Amino acid sequence: MKISKIFKNKIAFTILIILFSIFLINFIVYIIPDEKIDGIEYYSNSVKYYDRNGVLLRYAPSETGEWKLFLPYDKIPKKLISSIIQAEDKRFYWHFGFDLISIARSLAQNIKEKKIVSGSSTLTMQLARILYPHKAGIPGKIYEILRATQIEIKKSKKWILEKYINNVPFGYNSAGFPAASYCYYDKSINELSEEEIAVLCIIPRAPTKYNPFKNREVVFNAVKRLLLNSDGKIDERKLYAAIDGVKERTTKFDSPHFINLLQNELKTKFNRDVYKKTVEIKTTIDNRLQKSAENIVESLVDKYKNNRLTNASVIVLDNKSGEILAYIGSKDFFQEDISGQIDGTKIKNQPGSTLKPFLYALALENGFTPATILPDFELNLGGEENYKPKNYNLRTNGPVRFRVALASSLNIPAVYLLNRLGVKNFINHLLSLNFLSIIENKEDYPGIGLALGNSEVKLTELADAYSVFGRDGVFKKSTGFKEIKTIDSGFTKFDPESHIQKKFVKEYRPKTIYDSKTVFIIFDILSDNKSRSLGFGASQFFIDKKVAVKTGTSSQFGNIWAICLSKEFTVAVWGGNFNGNTVRGVPGASLPLEIASKIIDILPIQKNEISPPPELTAIRICSLSGMRPNGLCASLTTEYFDKTISGNIPICTYHKVGKNNDAYVSFPVEFVHWAKSRGLLSAYQENEMENSAPKILFPTDGSVFFYDPGESASKQGLTITVSCKNGGKPLYYSLNNEGLIKLDYPYKKFIQLSKNEYRLRIYDNDKNLAETVNFSVK
Numbered sequence: 033m034k035i036s037k038i039f040k041n042k043i044a045f046t047i048l049i050i051l052f053s054i055f056l057i058n059f060i061v062y063i064i065p066d067e068k069i070d071g072i073e074y075y076s077n078s079v080k081y082y083d084r085n086g087v088l089l090r091y092a093p094s095e096t097g098e099w100k101l102f103l104p105y106d107k108i109p110k111k112l113i114s115s116i117i118q119a120e121d122k123r124f125y126w127h128f129g130f131d132l133i134s135i136a137r138s139l140a141q142n143i144k145e146k147k148i149v150s151g152s153s154t155l156t157m158q159l160a161r162i163l164y165p166h167k168a169g170i171p172g173k174i175y176e177i178l179r180a181t182q183i184e185i186k187k188s189k190k191w192i193l194e195k196y197i198n199n200v201p202f203g204y205n206s207a208g209f210p211a212a213s214y215c216y217y218d219k220s221i222n223e224l225s226e227e228e229i230a231v232l233c234i235i236p237r238a239p240t241k242y243n244p245f246k247n248r249e250v251v252f253n254a255v256k257r258l259l260l261n262s263d264g265k266i267d268e269r270k271l272y273a274a275i276d277g278v279k280e281r282t283t284k285f286d287s288p289h290f291i292n293l294l295q296n297e298l299k300t301k302f303n304r305d306v307y308k309k310t311v312e313i314k315t316t317i318d319n320r321l322q323k324s325a326e327n328i329v330e331s332l333v334d335k336y337k338n339n340r341l342t343n344a345s346v347i348v349l350d351n352k353s354g355e356i357l358a359y360i361g362s363k364d365f366f367q368e369d370i371s372g373q374i375d376g377t378k379i380k381n382q383p384g385s386t387l388k389p390f391l392y393a394l395a396l397e398n399g400f401t402p403a404t405i406l407p408d409f410e411l412n413l414g415g416e417e418n419y420k421p422k423n424y425n426l427r428t429n430g431p432v433r434f435r436v437a438l439a440s441s442l443n444i445p446a447v448y449l450l451n452r453l454g455v456k457n458f459i460n461h462l463l464s465l466n467f468l469s470i471i472e473n474k475e476d477y478p479g480i481g482l483a484l485g486n487s488e489v490k491l492t493e494l495a496d497a498y499s500v501f502g503r504d505g506v507f508k509k510s511t512g513f514k515e516i517k518t519i520d521s522g523f524t525k526f527d528p529e530s531h532i533q534k535k536f537v538k539e540y541r542p543k544t545i546y547d548s549k550t551v552f553i554i555f556d557i558l559s560d561n562k563s564r565s566l567g568f569g570a571s572q573f574f575i576d577k578k579v580a581v582k583t584g585t586s587s588q589f590g591n592i593w594a595i596c597l598s599k600e601f602t603v604a605v606w607g608g609n610f611n612g613n614t615v616r617g618v619p620g621a622s623l624p625l626e627i628a629s630k631i632i633d634i635l636p637i638q639k640n641e642i643s644p645p646p647e648l649t650a651i652r653i654c655s656l657s658g659m660r661p662n663g664l665c666a667s668l669t670t671e672y673f674d675k676t677i678s679g680n681i682p683i684c685t686y687h688k689v690g691k692n693n694d695a696y697v698s699f700p701v702e703f704v705h706w707a708k709s710r711g712l713l714s715a716y717q718e719n720e721m722e723n724s725a726p727k728i729l730f731p732t733d734g735s736v737f738f739y740d741p742g743e744s745a746s747k748q749g750l751t752i753t754v755s756c757k758n759g760g761k762p763l764y765y766s767l768n769n770e771g772l773i774k775l776d777y778p779y780k781k782f783i784q785l786s787k788n789e790y791r792l793r794i795y796d797n798d799k800n801l802a803e804t805v806n807f808s809v810k
């Protein structure tokens with residue numbers, strides 16, 4: 033009695049210990065995090081990219097490189113779930129990861145056949161194999177069983193089914209039923225017939241053996257067996273139709289650089305949750321325009337191949353929305369000898385003259401008018417050997433109106449303007465237009481050469497900045513996203529505030545850069561064929577459409593640019609070579625403009641005359657002085673002025689009448705030296721100027737210069753330039769109240785400078801103070 037009682041207690045105790053151990057093991061397994069099991073939730077999906085009209089551009093694999101399309105459990109068709117359980121694991125709801133009955137049966141079968149004929153894996157074991165790949169064989173099987181048990185402890189049956197259905201390999205690099213449904217049948221899993229579902233259920237068993245493209249009969253027999261086992265009914269005709277209905281997955285690879293760009297943005301800039309769930313994207317690309325633009329680029333680049341020009345990139349923007357309509361990274365994505373896979377729109381290159389419109393726009397916002405006279409004669413900036421800007425055609429024009437200087441892309445007036453406005457101000461201005469590349473190279477911080485594009489920018493930055501002139505002065509970051517569809521919503525309009533990570537949202541908020549007067553004047557100047565002629569000769573481009581044009585060429589013809597701008601569209605083009613080779617010969621320089629003009633031709637541009645805003649008024653002026661004509665002025669033109677200052681425009685002081693009643697031109701003092709060297713100085717003015725006071729031409733008052741740490745100290749400085757007509761007698765100057773130093777004719781002298789504030793004083797031949805300017809070196 034007693035013994036048996038003790039014995040019974042012992043048994044009870046042992047059972048209790050075993051149960052407790054099982055509970056403890058379960059509990060421990062449950063709470064220990066498992067990277068693979070927990071991480072499976074965070075794979076992204078394959079994404080279908082469409083153009084703005086719904087044309088499929090690419091079906092891109094997920095970040096794991098597989099074709100995947102996550103579907104949550106409650107959206108998986110019930111028929112699919114029951115078919116999978118019927119086909120793979122009939123006792124799925126009753127086991128804890130492994131099925132003893134099935135294992136015993138397959139063991140017996142294996143022994144009988146003396147080889148491994150049956151796998152006997154449950155769905156959980158198959159999922160374990162996906163998460164923890166291992167070698168076949170008995171030890172692998174045991175490992176699989178342990179992992180399957182772990183999954184069963186940690187997760188629900190629903191979870192296991194959901195992950196199995198979404199991740200089981202299907203061959204052809206696709207995984208999961210929802211993606212396989214698109215890959216094999218090009219439709220959603222909800223649209224599959226019973227037979228088609230059955231075909232998909234068979235493939236994962238052995239994707240090579242049950243490949244419906246290659247082994248039609250094997251698949252047929254397996255599916256037939258499965259259907260007979262489930263409800264006994266079978267329609268052979270429908271079954272054959274299901275097998276014959278499979279098709280090769282689309283290999284479309286349109287707009288390759290553009291889709292790569294979107295994929296990258298989706299991954300790096302979007303909210304993690306949106307990135308993970310996105311399955312379809314309607315992009316902003318217009319596929320027809322894109323294809324036409326690709327053809328234009330290909331044929332024109334081929335045309336210029338003797339000029340050693342191998343590549344071009346293009347961006348077309350819709351100005352109002354900022355949407356990218358066409359995007360070409362290289363001449364041919366698949367051409368290896370030109371590194372076609374490189375996306376040229378994102379490469380930093382020297383912009384040449386393409387930054388000038390922003391400099392002139394900044395000047396307009398700071399009191400300049402399109403009639404302001406700018407100097408176009410040789411300026412010495414920052415030292416004799418250091419910087420001597422020259423015009424593209426190596427000619428100087430003396431006094432030029434602001435409008436003509438920009439339209440003809442003259443270099444010297446641009447350098448003068450930058451010097452007046454300050455390099456730092458212009459850099460800040462460019463940064464507000466999102467030209468972030470210009471300051472990325474810390475060793476080569478931009479200096480005065482920035483006026484001529486001695487820095488680096490990307491085509492994307494240029495396109496975005498120019499579109500500001502088509503958007504009434506408002507900057508808007510361009511985008512390729514139009515609508516986004518996630519696994520739990522239909523298509524919704526792309527909205528940076530809800531789709532983009534907080535730290536990037538600011539980039540997408542529009543901001544006003546210019547007022548409408550500035551925008552109109554710059555647009556008007558860049559579309560002014562007449563004013564363009566000084567730099568380029570009369571242009572043949574765009575006669576019938578009012579399109580603003582700006583071109584640029586970096587030194588040595590390494591990079592050639594063209595931007596064409598209508599009110600509605602911005603077309604930006606880069607031409608050059610990814611390997612840095614320079615383009616041979618000037619004809620090659622017209623390639624980007626030719627590409628841009630051909631694209632402009634196919635864009636649906638309305639009559640594009642833009643009218644001046646009401647704050648501006650058109651006034652007749654003297655075309656030499658930019659002032660109101662006085663009756664002697666030889667040639668007149670019309671210019672736009674702000675109504676508030678139009679009353680203050682002086683009467684022309686250039687055109688005068690002499691003693692003998694003959695008309696002559698009287699140049700302002702700073703142009704006298706230039707006029708004389710060109711033989712344009714009249715005898716009257718020679719006399720008039722005989723005793724004129726000295727005038728400092730350079731540096732101008734309030735200028736700021738930047739010390740260049742990369743340059744030797746002896747070259748850091750500037751050339752004082754003074755104009756005076758006193759028969760060549762010497763003048764004097766002093767720097768920061770130090771003693772007077774002699775300044776001989778022609779009154780130019782290089783002075784070495786370091787970082788400091790400076791006061792320069794000029795004295796006439798009798799040592800009387802004539803003029804003072806202040807400037808600083810930072």
Ligand SMILES: [Zn+2]
Pocket residue numbers: 654655656657661662664665666684685686687
């Ligand atoms: Zn005049």
